[in-house]
Amino acid sequence: MTAAETPNPPxxxxxxxxxxxxxxxxDYLVLWLSVVYFAVLAPFTPGFAxxxxxxxxxxxxxxxxxxxxxxxxxxxxxxxxxxxTSMIALASVVGGKIMSADExxxxxxxxxxxxxxxxxxxxxxxxxxxxxxxxxxCRIPAFIATLTTMMFVSGLAIWFTLSRKIGGLPPNFLxxxxxxxxxxxxxxxxxWLAHSALARTLYGRWLYAIGHNTRAALVSGxxxxxxxxxxxxVCGLFAGLAAILLTAGLETGNPEMARDNLLDIVGAVVIxxxxxxxxxxxVIGTVFGVLFLALVDNxxxxxxxxxxxxxxxxxxxxxxxxxxxxxxxxLLASR
Amino acid sequence: MIEFINIEKSFFGVRVxxxxxxxxxxxxxxxxxxxxGAGKSTLMxxxxxNLRPDAGELRMNGQPYAPQSPRDAERARVxxxxxxxxxxxxxxxxxxxxxxxxxxxxxxxxxxxxRKMYERTRELLREMNLSYAPDTPLERLSAGERQLVEIAKAxxxxxxxxxxxxxxxxxxxxxTERLFAIMGQLRERxxxxxxxxxxxxxxxxxxxxxxxxxxxxxxxNEPASQFTLERMVxxxxxxxxxxxxxxxxxxxxxxxxxDVRGLAQPGVARAIxxxxxxxxxxxxxxxxxxxxxxxARILFGLDPCAAGxxxxxxxxxNGLPPRDRIARGLAFLTxxxxxxxxxxxxxxxxxxxxxxxxxxxxTWARFVSTADSRAAVATIRQAVKLTPxxxxxxxxxxxxxxxxxxxxxxxWLLNExxxxxxxxxxxxxDVGAKHEIYRxxxxxxxxxxxxxxxxxxxxxxxxxxxxxxxxxSGEIRDTVEPHQFDRERILRAAIHDGALS
Numbered sequence: 001m002t003a004a005e006t007p008n009p010p011x012x013x014x015x016x017x018x019x020x021x022x023x024x025x026x027d028y029l030v031l032w033l034s035v036v037y038f039a040v041l042a043p044f045t046p047g048f049a050x051x052x053x054x055x056x057x058x059x060x061x062x063x064x065x066x067x068x069x070x071x072x073x074x075x076x077x078x079x080x081x082x083x084x085t086s087m088i089a090l091a092s093v094v095g096g097k098i099m100s101a102d103e104x105x106x107x108x109x110x111x112x113x114x115x116x117x118x119x120x121x122x123x124x125x126x127x128x129x130x131x132x133x134x135x136x137x138c139r140i141p142a143f144i145a146t147l148t149t150m151m152f153v154s155g156l157a158i159w160f161t162l163s164r165k166i167g168g169l170p171p172n173f174l175x176x177x178x179x180x181x182x183x184x185x186x187x188x189x190x191x192w193l194a195h196s197a198l199a200r201t202l203y204g205r206w207l208y209a210i211g212h213n214t215r216a217a218l219v220s221g222x223x224x225x226x227x228x229x230x231x232x233x234v235c236g237l238f239a240g241l242a243a244i245l246l247t248a249g250l251e252t253g254n255p256e257m258a259r260d261n262l263l264d265i266v267g268a269v270v271i272x273x274x275x276x277x278x279x280x281x282x283v284i285g286t287v288f289g290v291l292f293l294a295l296v297d298n299x300x301x302x303x304x305x306x307x308x309x310x311x312x313x314x315x316x317x318x319x320x321x322x323x324x325x326x327x328x329x330x331l332l333a334s335r
Numbered sequence: 336m337i338e339f340i341n342i343e344k345s346f347f348g349v350r351v352x353x354x355x356x357x358x359x360x361x362x363x364x365x366x367x368x369x370x371x372g373a374g375k376s377t378l379m380x381x382x383x384x385n386l387r388p389d390a391g392e393l394r395m396n397g398q399p400y401a402p403q404s405p406r407d408a409e410r411a412r413v414x415x416x417x418x419x420x421x422x423x424x425x426x427x428x429x430x431x432x433x434x435x436x437x438x439x440x441x442x443x444x445x446x447x448x449x450r451k452m453y454e455r456t457r458e459l460l461r462e463m464n465l466s467y468a469p470d471t472p473l474e475r476l477s478a479g480e481r482q483l484v485e486i487a488k489a490x491x492x493x494x495x496x497x498x499x500x501x502x503x504x505x506x507x508x509x510x511t512e513r514l515f516a517i518m519g520q521l522r523e524r525x526x527x528x529x530x531x532x533x534x535x536x537x538x539x540x541x542x543x544x545x546x547x548x549x550x551x552x553x554x555x556n557e558p559a560s561q562f563t564l565e566r567m568v569x570x571x572x573x574x575x576x577x578x579x580x581x582x583x584x585x586x587x588x589x590x591x592x593x594d595v596r597g598l599a600q601p602g603v604a605r606a607i608x609x610x611x612x613x614x615x616x617x618x619x620x621x622x623x624x625x626x627x628x629x630x631a632r633i634l635f636g637l638d639p640c641a642a643g644x645x646x647x648x649x650x651x652x653n654g655l656p657p658r659d660r661i662a663r664g665l666a667f668l669t670x671x672x673x674x675x676x677x678x679x680x681x682x683x684x685x686x687x688x689x690x691x692x693x694x695x696x697x698t699w700a701r702f703v704s705t706a707d708s709r710a711a712v713a714t715i716r717q718a719v720k721l722t723p724x725x726x727x728x729x730x731x732x733x734x735x736x737x738x739x740x741x742x743x744x745x746x747w748l749l750n751e752x753x754x755x756x757x758x759x760x761x762x763x764x765d766v767g768a769k770h771e772i773y774r775x776x777x778x779x780x781x782x783x784x785x786x787x788x789x790x791x792x793x794x795x796x797x798x799x800x801x802x803x804x805x806x807x808s809g810e811i812r813d814t815v816e817p818h819q820f821d822r823e824r825i826l827r828a829a830i831h832d833g834a835l836s
Contacts, residue, residue, distance in 0.1 A: 202692055202701040209689055212678030219637065219675050220689045220746065221661040279680055 024328050030271060030288035030321075034295055045302050053298065055180055061294035062187040063245040064261060065287060068268050069194045070238025072286045073231050075269055076198070077210045078278025079142040081131060081232065083149035084239045084265060085258040089157040091123040091243035096166030096253020099173055103166065113173050120247070121240040127153060128236020132229035157255040166253035177248025190241060194234075195283040207231065211278030267314065268293045271321040293317070336360055337382070337400070337413075337496060337527070341391035344377055344551075351377050353552040354391070359496065362525040364518070366542035366559065368535060369571055370765035374551040375531050379498050382529075383415035384408035409435060414489030414497045422473055422481055429456040429469040432488045459487040463517060478623075479510025486517060496527045503534060504763055507623040507791075508826065515541060533765060534792075535567050549573055572767055579770065580798030583777040587615035587801050592785035593754045595634070598643035603629045604809045607643065611754065611785045616776065618800035619789040621829050626809035627789045628670050631756045634787075635667040636660050647754060661690060664753035668743050668760055670789075676743045677731050684727035686742050687712045691749040715745045720771055737768020744775060755779060758789045773799060793822050805829050 023029060042049040067084050074081045098106050099116035106112040127149060134145035176182055198204040206227050209217040218224045247253055272289030274281025296317055300310045337359045344352040352374045359365050369375050380386040382393065384402030393400045395411060402408040408415070422431050429452050438448040438455070456469035463483040473481060482502055489497050499518075503511045518541060521528065532538050538545060538559070545562055547555035547570045555562075555570045568579065591610045598607040604626050611617050621627040632638040634645060636657045645652045647663050657667070669675040677686055688695070688708045695708040712727060719741040725734060731742055740760065747755065760776065761769045776799065780786055790796050796803050797820045805813040805828040813828035815821075 196700075196702075200702045200705075202696050202703055205685070205689070205692055205703060208681065208685070209678055212681045213675075215675045216678055217689070219635070219657060219667060219669055221658040222689070223656075223658055279678070 021331060024324065025331060027273075027282075027285070028288070029324070029328075030273070030285065030292050034288065034292045037292070037295055037299075041299050045299050048299055048302055053302070057294050057298045058180060059183065059249060060298065061290050062183050063242045063249065064265060064268065064294070065290045066187055066190055066242040066245065067239050067258075067261075068265050068272075068286045068290050069191050069283055070235035071265060072269050072272070072274050072281055072283055073194065073198065073207060074142075074235045075274045075276060076207045076278060076281045077228055077231055078214070079135065079228070079231070080146060080266075080276070081128075081235050082143070082146040082262065083127065083131060083153060084235065084242075085262045086150045086153035086157065087124050087127045087236055087239040088243040088246060088258040089255050090127070090153050090160070091120040091240045092247045092257045093157050093161045093166060093253045093255050094123050095120040095243065095247055096169060097161070099170055100166050100168045100253065101170065102168035104168070107168075113170055116173065117244060120244050121237060124236040124238070124240025124243065125233050126236070128233040128239070129229070131236070132232030135232065136225045136229050154255075154259070161253070161255050163255060165255075167251070169247070169251060169253070174248050174251055177245050177250070183245055183249070186241070186245065190238065191283060191287065194238075198283055203227065203230075208279055211275075211280070213279075263318075264293055264297070264314070267318040267321075270325075271318060273325065275325075289321075336396055338394040339378070339382075339391070340394065342378065342381065342388045342393070343390035344374075344381065344386065344388050351551045352381075352388070353550075355548070355551070355553055356391075357546050357553060357556050359527050359529060361495075361527055362522060363544060364522060364528040364530060364542045366538035366545040367529055367531045367548065368533075368538055368545060368567060369548035370767050373548040373571070373765075375548055376500065377551075378548070379415065379500060379529065379531065382408070382413060382496075383498060384413075406435075409492055412493055412495045414492070414494035416482070416485050416489065416497060416499050416502060422485060424474040425472065427470045427472055428460070428467060428476070428484055429453055431473055431484055432456055432459065432491050435488075435492070455491065456487075459490055462490065462520075463487050464513070477510070478505040479507060479513065482506065482510075482514060483517065486521075494526065496529070497521065498529045498531070500531045501533065501763070502530075503532065503537065505623075508830070509622070511537075533763075535564050536794075538567075539564070547571055568766055571765075579766075579773075580795075581770070581774050581777055583616075583781060585614055585781045587780075588613040588783065592648060593634075593787070594644075594646040594649075596644045596646075598630070598633060598640060598645065600629075600633060600639065600641045602809070603638070604633060604640075607809075607811055609804060609811065609814070611787055613753075613783050613785050614780050615802070616780050616786045616788055616800045618796035618803035619787060619806060620791075620793060620796055620803055620825050621806035623791070625806040625829065627806050628758055629809070630806070631667065631670075631758050631787070631789060634756055635665060637667075661750065661752070664751075666690075666747035666750065666752035666755045668740075668747065668755070668757045670758040670762065672736075672739055672743060672762075677739060679732040680730055682728045683716075683721075683725060683731055683734070683742055684709065684712045686731050687715060687745045687749060690746045694750070711749055712745075715749050716741075718748065719745045719775060721745065735764075735768070737764040737771070740764055740768070740772060741775075744772070752784065754785045754787070756787045756789075759791065760788065761790070761792070761795065793825050796825075797822065 023032065047053050067088065071081055071084060095116045098104055098119055099112045101107050104112065106115055131146050131149055134140045135142050198207065206217065206222045209220065209222055210224055210227060214224060246257055268289040269286050270276065271292060272285030274285060293314065296314060297310060300313060340356050342352050342355040355378060367375050377386060381388050384405045384407045400411060402411060433452050438451040440446045440448045453469040460467060460469065463486065465480060465483055473484065476484065502514060506514060518528065530538060530542055539562060542559045545557065545559050545567065546553060547567060549571060590613050592613045593611040596608050599605050607630060619627045629638060633640045636655055647665060650663060652660055652663065673679060691711065692703060695704045696702065697704045721741045722738050725738065731739060734742065757776065761772050776786055776788065788796065788800060801817065803815040803825060804811050805815065805825055807829055815825060
C-alpha cells in the first residue's frame with residue numbers, strides 16, 4: 001500500500017495549511033494565480049493595467065485560446081497534436097492566396113471572403129483528418145504522426161508562398177480580427193461549444209473514457225476509432241479558426257505564423273490541469289492557463305526583458321505548474 | 336524461525352492488523368488465508384520490508400528483525416514472490432535473477448562478470464527444471480515459467496523464507512503441478528514458506544499449518560490436518576456459509592439465445608458449434624491457451640473470425656463491431672479487469688454508466704442527462720450490492736477486487752443485456768465476494784438471461800452450470816451434462832488430445 005506515506009504534518013498553523021491545501025485543490029487555482037500575479041505586478045510594470053494593454057493581452061490570448069481548446073480535446077484522449085501551429089501557417093497563406101487584392105485567385109470577387117474563410121477551416125479540418133487517419137488506421141503514435149505533419153506542412157506553407165507574406169487582404173475580412181469584440185465573440189462561442197460538448201454530451205464522456213483506458217472503452221461499446229479520428233478533425237478545425245483570427249488580426253497571410261507559439265499552447269493546456277496521460281482536463285482550465293501565460297508573457301515584455309529571457313521564465317512557469325499538479329494529485333490521493 | 340509478536344498496523348486510523356502473533360518454524364510451510372482486506376498482504380509487506388509495523392516486533396531466530404526496505408529483507412534472506420511478478424520482460428533470465436546485485440569482475444568496477452552470472456543461472460535453471468539458456472529474454476517464457484524464474488532468483492541469494500502471494504492465479508493446471516513439485520523440493524532443503532492463496536484446496540494440500548486472518552486478527556492457527564474446507568471458510572467469513580454455490584430453482588428455457596455454428600479462425604478456433612439457451616448457465620472449461628478466452632473475444636467481435644455464424648436471438652452478428660453487438664444485447668466481462676474492464680482512475684459512476692450512456696441521451700445535441708444516469712447508477716449499485724461506503728465519484732482503483740468486479744457487472748446490467756459472456760468472473764476476489772457474484776449470476780439466469788461462463792476453476796463450473804463445454808486447442812472436446820459432472824472427466828478432456836467419450 002502506498003497509503004503509508006502520508007505527507008508530513010506541516011510546521012505552519014493548521015488553518016494556514018488548510019488554506020493552502022484548499023487553494024491547491026481548487027479548480028480555479030490558475031485563475032487565482034492569474035489574479036494574484038496581475039495584482040502584484042501591476043504597480044511595478046508601467047502600462048500593465050492600462051486599458052490599451054489589456055486589449056493587447058486579449059488580442060494575443062484569444063486566438064491562442066481557440067487552438068488550445070482544440071488541443072485540450074486531443075490531450076484528453078491521451079493524444080497530442082504538434083502540428084497545430086503549422087496548420088495555422090498553411091491556413092493563413094491559403095486564405096491570403098484566395099482573398100488578397102494583390103495576388104489572390106479571387107481578388108475583388110464577392111465570394112472571396114466566404115470562400116477564403118471556408119478554405120481556411122477546410123485546411124485545418126483536412127490536416128486534422130490526415131492526423132486522425134495516421135493515428136487510427138495506420139496506428140502511428142500521435143507524437144510521430146503529428147510531428148511529421150508539422151514538418152511537412154510548415155515546409156509546404158513556406159514553399160507555397162516562396163517565403164513571402166501576403167498582404168492586401170479585403171478590409172471586410174480584416175474586421176474580424178481588428179474588432180476585439182468580434183474576436184471575443186467568435187472565441188467565446190467556440191470555447192463554449194467545446195466546453196458543452198466535453199462536459200455534457202455523449203461525445204465528451206467517450207473522450208474521457210478513451211483517455212482513461214482505450215481498451216476498456218472499446219469493450220464497453222465506445223466507437224473508439226471514430227471518436228479519435230473526429231477529435232483530431234475538430235482540433236484541426238479549431239486551428240483553422242485560430243488562423244482566421246490571427247490572419248485578420250495581423251493583416252497578412254504569413255507562412256511563419258504562430259511558429260513560436262507551439263510550446264505556449266501545449267504549456268497553457270497543461271497549466272490548465274489537462275493531463276498529458278489522458279483522461280483528465282477541462283476547457284475552463286485551458287481558459288485560465290492561456291490567460292495566465294498571456295499575462296506572464298505580456299508583463300515580461302513590458303518590463304523590457306529579452307525574448308530569450310522571457311522564454312526561459314515561461315519554461316519555469318510551466319515547470320512550476322507541472323510540479324503543482326503533481327502535488328495536487330498527491331493531496332487528492334491522500335484525501 | 337520467524338516470529339510475529341503482537342504486530343499492529345493502522346492506515347488513516349483504521350486498524351488493519353490487530354495484535355497478530357504466530358511463528359514460522361524452519362522448513363515449515365504456513366498457509367495464510369483470509370478474505371481480501373483481512374490484512375494478509377499488509378502482514379507480508381511488513382515481513383518483506385515494504386511497510387513498518389506501528390507496534391509489536393518481528394524476531395528472526397530470536398534476534399529482533401526490523402527490515403526498513405526490501406533490500407534489508409533480502410539481506411536477511413527473506414524473498415517475496417508477488418502476485419504480479421516483479422520481473423522485467425525485456426531483460427534476459429540471467430539479468431532478472433541478478434538484477435539486485437550482479438557479480439562483478441573487479442569488486443568496485445561496474446563490469447559484470449557474465450560468465451559467472453550465466454554459470455550460476457544455468458545451475459539454478461536446472462534446479463527449476465527449466466530448459467532455457469540463461470540469455471533467453473524473459474518475454475519468451477510463459478507465466479508459470481516466469482514464476483519459477485522468480486523462485487530461482489530467491490534461491491540465488493539463498494533465501495531461508497519465501498513468501499508466495501497468490502502464485503497460482505495465472506498458471507495452468509500443469510504449471511501449478513510443477514510449481515507444487517518445486518515447492519516440495521524447497522521444503523526438503525529446509526526452506527520455510529508462507530503460502531497465501533484463495534484456493535483453499537491447495538492450501539490444505541501444501542501446508543503444514545494454516546493461519547486464518549479475519550479483519551486483521553488471527554482467528555485460527557492450527558495444523559492443516561485439523562482443518563476442513565468448510566471450517567476454513569466459516570472462520571474466514573465469520574459465519575457459516577452452508578453452500579459456497581447458491582442454489583438456483585429455475586431451469587433453462589427451450590429457446591436459443593446464442594447460436595454458434597462452425598466458428599473457425601486459423602490457429603485459434605476450429606469448428607465451434609454450440610447453443611446457449613435463455614436462462615441457461617453454460618460453462619466453458621479448458622486450460623490456458625485452450626482457446627476459451629479467444630472464443631469469447633470472437634463472439635464479442637473483438638477478434639477476427641474466418642468462418643462460421645453467430646446468431647443472437649436469430650439475428651446474425653457476423654462482422655459487427657462490439658458496439659453493435661452490445662446494442663443487440665450482448666455483454667462481456669473480460670478476464671482482465673484492469674486492462675479491459677474498467678477505467679481504474681475514473682469515478683465509479685462514470686464506469687458504471689459507460690456502456691448504457693446512449694440510453695441517457697435526451698436531445699438532438701446528444702446531451703447526456705446527468706439526473707437520469709445518476710438515478711440509474713444508484714439503483715444498479717444496490718442491485719449488485721456494491722459496498723455502501725464507496726462514493727459514486729470515488730476512483731474505481733480504490734475498491735477491493737470484489738467490488739471492482741461488481742462495478743463491471745453493474746455497468747453491463749444497466750444496459751439490460753440478454754446474453755452474458757463472463758470470462759473468469761471470480762478471478763482474484765475473496766470468498767465472500769465470490770459468493771455474491773455467484774448469487775448475481777444465478778439471478779441473471781433466473782430472469783431469463785443466457786450466461787456463458789468461462790472459468791479455470793472446475794469446481795466453480797460444476798457448482799454453477801447447467802452444462803459444461805470443455806475446450807482444448809481451439810476445439811470443443813467434450814460437452815458434459817449435469818449427471819456426468821465430474822472433475823476428473825473434465826480435466827482429462829482438457830488435457831488429453833482427442834475427444835474422450
